[in-house]
Amino acid sequence: MTQSPPFRFAIAAVDAVLFAVGNGMLWTLLRPVETVTNHYKGMSGFPGGVMRPEENAEQALARHLKEKVNIERVYLEQLYTFTDVTRDTRSRSVAIAYLGLVPFSTAERYTHDSAKWVPIKKVGTLAYDHNDMLTSAHTRLAGKLLYTTIARQLLPKQFTLTELQSIYEVVRAETFDKRNFRKKILALDILEETGDMQSGVQNRPAALYRFKGSTVTEIPLIA
Amino acid sequence: MTQSPPFRFAIAAVDAVLFAVGNGMLWTLLRPVETVTNHYKGMSGFPGGVMRPEENAEQALARHLKEKVNIERVYLEQLYTFTDVTRDTRSRSVAIAYLGLVPFSTAERYTHDSAKWVPIKKVGTLAYDHNDMLTSAHTRLAGKLLYTTIARQLLPKQFTLTELQSIYEVVRAETFDKRNFRKKILALDILEETGDMQSGVQNRPAALYRFKGSTVTEIPLIA
């Protein structure tokens, strides 16, 4: 076997594409890349950093999100590992990208330093291969809405059916008939009414719902 | 920012879970792990190895598959990156796992040294976290059969509808009604008759089909 000689590299980098849905838009969290000797100096990218030997990827990412954008206990799932030789002009590196989801209501409080939530339509050229990560994350989310209950990760504990529908419409960039959407989602038997009503709104208040069961497990919508 | 010090590690390891379907079984390719100072000495695992600085993951994997199991130009898609701190008791390493698919008819010729195709039901405890990789790969394949034309990667250029159905039945461990399966698959308009018939069989020969279009793109079955 031809064994590659060991090089001086970090184990890997981890990055998170965080999404929130609100005001009819899909938002993602960007921050300026660290300004070491860096070809991408001045550009924005997704929060993340390198793994330490005593951490796995999730632990490393949790640490970086806490330190850099003050986010804790957010939903994260592994997305794709980017390995192109040219992905970082500074050094050879591999990036394990994660998809992260945050309820819009709490996205605000998760801002920090110069990190900013940006509507994805306004995202320009990002550092490294982060535009690829963004596309990959968006595609994954749009797909999983159709066959999992992942939408719950973008909502507060209680929400209206219109808010839920909006998640689907914004992420998938399509509209759904209100009656059919409700019929279908209620038939899945994954929601229950909380008994409470929406408040602080200047029209007929909507009924509030919650997802049945634990937030931890993702229930597939199809067997 | 807290920057981890650079350690002496390879960039990452790459491994391939290769599948073939034939004789009513799902097969995977195993080989003994390399017997350096290794806690997993004597055990089997999936083919793979470490990346070199001048390679991306796909290139590294292609090189290892060629060298170690004599496989070239096989369908590969990235599966998951395994990062547990304890995944390799010998050294800290990250493994980028790939799912690979091979037509059963050509699987034989892809054997090499002590690498062997094994029915997955007979796979015992593997080295590293390779049992997790196997489960992950199987789940991915079973899922993608339902919404992509990935089955073509497990078939020769020409095949019978019964062979195609068998891919679905073996991988998903369920049976399908022959008439309904044909009706559905033909309605998708992704297959065409070659005009040829099966030969060398002691019963009524079946018509041969091929997938329309290029083998490169994966056509989603649902919009």
Next chain:
DNA sequence: TATAATAGTGTATTTTGTACAGTAAGTAAG
């Protein structure tokens, strides 16, 4: 009390999925 805004609801039609069994075409054996 009128207006504006969003919530909430039902039915008819089309499409898709499912359940189900007998005939056709080839090889092999007597």
Next chain:
DNA sequence: CTTACTTACTGTACAAAATACACTATTATA
């Protein structure tokens, strides 16, 4: 040549799911 064996091949009736579509209800505010 006939029979037995094996797999290929086909259609219809019913159920379930998806779709298209518009009006009434409830709240806040002017």
